Amino acid sequence: MTENLAFKTFADNSRPVCILGLGLIGGSLMRDIAAAGRSVYGWNRSTKTVEAAQAEGFDVSADLTETLRRAESDDALVVLGVPVPALGFLLEAIAQHAPSVCFTDVTSVKAEVHDLVDQYGLTERFIGGHPMAGTADSGWAVTTEGLFTGAVWVVTYDNAMELGGPEGDKSPERAAVARRWLEGWVRVVKMAQLVGADVVACRAKKHDSAVARISHLPHILAEALAIAGDNGGPLALSLAASSFRDGTRVAGTAPDLVRAMCENNREALVEALDESIALLMKARRDLVSDEHDLKALAKEGFAARSRFEARAGRTKGDHTNRPIIRVNPGAPGWINQLRSAASMGAQINIGE
Amino acid sequence: MTENLAFKTFADNSRPVCILGLGLIGGSLMRDIAAAGRSVYGWNRSTKTVEAAQAEGFDVSADLTETLRRAESDDALVVLGVPVPALGFLLEAIAQHAPSVCFTDVTSVKAEVHDLVDQYGLTERFIGGHPMAGTADSGWAVTTEGLFTGAVWVVTYDNAMELGGPEGDKSPERAAVARRWLEGWVRVVKMAQLVGADVVACRAKKHDSAVARISHLPHILAEALAIAGDNGGPLALSLAASSFRDGTRVAGTAPDLVRAMCENNREALVEALDESIALLMKARRDLVSDEHDLKALAKEGFAARSRFEARAGRTKGDHTNRPIIRVNPGAPGWINQLRSAASMGAQINIGE
Structure with a gap:
């Protein structure tokens, strides 16, 4: 049973998370994972940020190569915590120094990032991510625990379709690639859930x-x-x-x-x-x-805002009314489950 | 000294305020004036609102004619607490039942309201007002004390220019009209200050x-x-x-x-x-x-928002940096003081 084998691997959640780029998103993620008692370390280009994070006791380095080699050796899940213009630099380094890690990003566009990852030949190890918790502020100084509580974290599944998932007929070699990707996907979803986010899965273009x-x-x-x-x-x-x-x-x-x-x-x-x-x-x-x-505009705008409030609550922190759909990663039909969840804007639950 | 005479009258602040329309603005104003220990009463068209306000101990009636006759007899300052479409109805009633009261409004447009007031022949008793404290909510149920604290309350001075103010050469009869208007203007400004608002004076079109x-x-x-x-x-x-x-x-x-x-x-x-x-x-x-x-838009938008933040603070309740200019109502040159204050977006202070 392919899916049971896969699930067994998923349960292994002890491996670390390695965060590259410690701005508002990356830094806050580091705080939350550490607060949950899980292993996390990271890198930042600015020595000022590295020193500030180290002073607070975080395991942070300014040496990218060393950090990626460490991630490769302990099979960390790598999180790219930088904005789009800086991604190419990190993808290059991953290709060189961490040839087998699975990785995700936190940027607000997904199709262009998928394309970029493809240019570096890294698609089979990539899971697109977008935690929707940005603010107008940026930098380590504004990082905070709890940033993701109740926020939506989008996780793409384009690659599951391209890889065919463990469901498809494929060679043992391709099946291993697909299983490895699926395991990475589950790790990203679990990491998002760990820090209190609501996971919504969809394809990059829909996102x-x-x-x-x-x-x-x-x-x-x-x-x-x-x-x-x-x-x-x-x-x-x-x-x-x-x-x-x-x-x-x-x-x-x-x-x-x-x-x-x-x-x-x-x-x-x-x-x-x-x-x-x-x-x-x-x-x-x-x-x-x-x-x-102005009747038409005022009436339609009011109706639209009312639909938003019905779904998302009236003020920040309100109870949200998104449907929740349980999916079984890798099980037969799981991509249809995801598609159905995306079309209704549902958040997904993959259980423990 | 015309202005000293005027100031003496201004000091008499014991006369009541009469509020017609007890929605968010009118109702909250009533709460604040009552909380300050001043005399206030009002009218509302809906008996449900009247009963709710009475149940809280407020002096409120559903009889407009009676309320306006009372305002006329005790020289109340009348506040029109209704939206623009309902103003004509109240202006008609004021012309009929309260032939000498000064009155102000709380709507968010001023030139059109000045024109409307003029159509009813009431210009010489009107001071335009706009407390900028609306929310997306409306009705007595959402009224609250403290709504105007730190909010801007715009008061127009168009009529001072049309009446010539007490400064101009005019007949004793016209001088009395001008002095009466000026007294009303000061009462409106003091009422706004009483409830904690920052008064900005400007002409209707500029507003x-x-x-x-x-x-x-x-x-x-x-x-x-x-x-x-x-x-x-x-x-x-x-x-x-x-x-x-x-x-x-x-x-x-x-x-x-x-x-x-x-x-x-x-x-x-x-x-x-x-x-x-x-x-x-x-x-x-x-x-x-x-x-x-998108460099141009992003850069100019950021600069514009920064200028706003420099003036108004970053989040609601922050310290504001509007200049404050002292004006002496009715004194020689006071309209130039107002004009100068408006051009720099200053709030005014008329002292006690």
């Missing part, structure tokens, strides 16, 4: 299309709103209250991070942007028409 | 242009974002996190309130909307260009 709408578009609109408000001069800024404050919050994100997200998800973002431009132009026409009637 | 940018445009963008996100289906709504939550918060406002704000501030809103559409179309062009470079 990108969704986050273009609910994460990248909000950044673009926030930038435009901030500029249009600022154009009103000191009086406008003095009158600005909570609607402007909330609507522009993510415009406080470092411009390079905004660019890294949006520019790497162009296709899906342009589609979402076009929809919102069309909505705004329609609103403008309605405003200047004889009826000057 | 409307500013709030189009920092209050009405945020609502339009929030509606468009909510719809574009919802178009992504269950998966998108399940992945939506804080950037979507904050960016769509005000789409949860009752559609009629959004329409009342935006449709009554068409001209200024269309200007702000056009600017933001132009910014979004530029962003789209930049995204699909060979450089696919």
Whole structure:
């Protein structure tokens, strides 16, 4: 029974996690894994960050090669904690110094990252990840325990389909590759659950299309709103209250991070942007028409927000109403389980 | 000395406030004035609200005519606590039953309200007001003490310019009208200060242009974002996190309130909307260009948000950095003091 064999391996959760890049996501992840009593170590390019993390007792190095060799030797799950523009550098190093580790990332685009990983020939060891817990802040100084509690952590399963999963008819060699990937996938899911995140599994393209709408578009609109408000001069800024404050919050994100997200998800973002431009132009026409009637926009916007609140709760920390679907990794039909869960936006549960 | 005479009258702050309409703003104002130990009473159209307020010990009636006659007899400052579409009804009643009271409003557009007041021939007794403390909620049930603490309360001074203020050369009759208006203006400012608000004085058109940018445009963008996100289906709504939550918060406002704000501030809103559409179309062009470079938008948006944070603090409740300018109502040159304060977005202080 292939799937039972696979499950047996999954139960082995004692191997360490190795985090490369200790910014808000990577650093907070390190804090949570350590707090859970699991083995975790990492690397950061900046010696200042390394020293700060070491001073707090974390097992952190500024030597990437050494860190990757260690990960290879103890079969750590490697987490790439850097933004998209820095990924190539780490993939190169993984190819060189850690030829068998499974690894995941934490960036907010997935199709482009899958493509990049493919260029380095590392697809069979890669599981795409995206913990949706960013804030406008960045760097080790803002890392915190509990960042992922209740946050969604997206895990892609594109490679399961390409590898065929352990279900398919394949040579023993390919079956071993598929099983190794599947084991890595389960380790990523369990790590996300360990730090309190809700795991949603979907394909890279579906992820990108969704986050273009609910994460990248909000950044673009926030930038435009901030500029249009600022154009009103000191009086406008003095009158600005909570609607402007909330609507522009993510415009406080470092411009390079905004660019890294949006520019790497162009296709899906342009589609979402076009929809919102069309909505705004329609609103403008309605405003200047004889009826000057914003009824349609106000009504549809309210209904849309109500659906979001029904699913995600009204304020941060509210109870969420996402369906939960149990999947059995590697069991017959498990990819159909994932597909079905993704289509209803369900979070998945793989049990213990 | 005209101004000393005026100041003497201002000191008389014992007369009551009469609030017509006890929704979020009017009801919360009633709570705060009562909590400060001042005399306050009011009216609401809904008997359910009247009964709820009475049950809490408030002096509230469902009889508008009787309430206005009372306001006239004890020279109350009348506050119109209703949205724009309901103003005409109250102005009609004031013209009939309270022929000498001074009154103010709390709506989010000012030029259109000034025009409406003028149509009822009540300009000489009107002071425009806009406490910027709305939330997405409405009705007596959500009223609360302390709603205005630290919020901006805009008070217009258009009528001072039209009446010429006590400074101008005028007949004793016109001087009395001007002095009466000025006294009402000071009462409105002191009421706002009493409940903890920061008063910013400006002309109606300047107010409307500013709030189009920092209050009405945020609502339009929030509606468009909510719809574009919802178009992504269950998966998108399940992945939506804080950037979507904050960016769509005000789409949860009752559609009629959004329409009342935006449709009554068409001209200024269309200007702000056009600017933001132009910014979004530029962003789209930049995204699909060979450089696919969002640098300009991300950089300018970040700079704009930084200027806002420098003025208003980073999170709600932070210390604000608005300049404060002392003005002496009715004293020679006081309108120039107000003009100067408005141009730098300063809050005003009229002392005791």
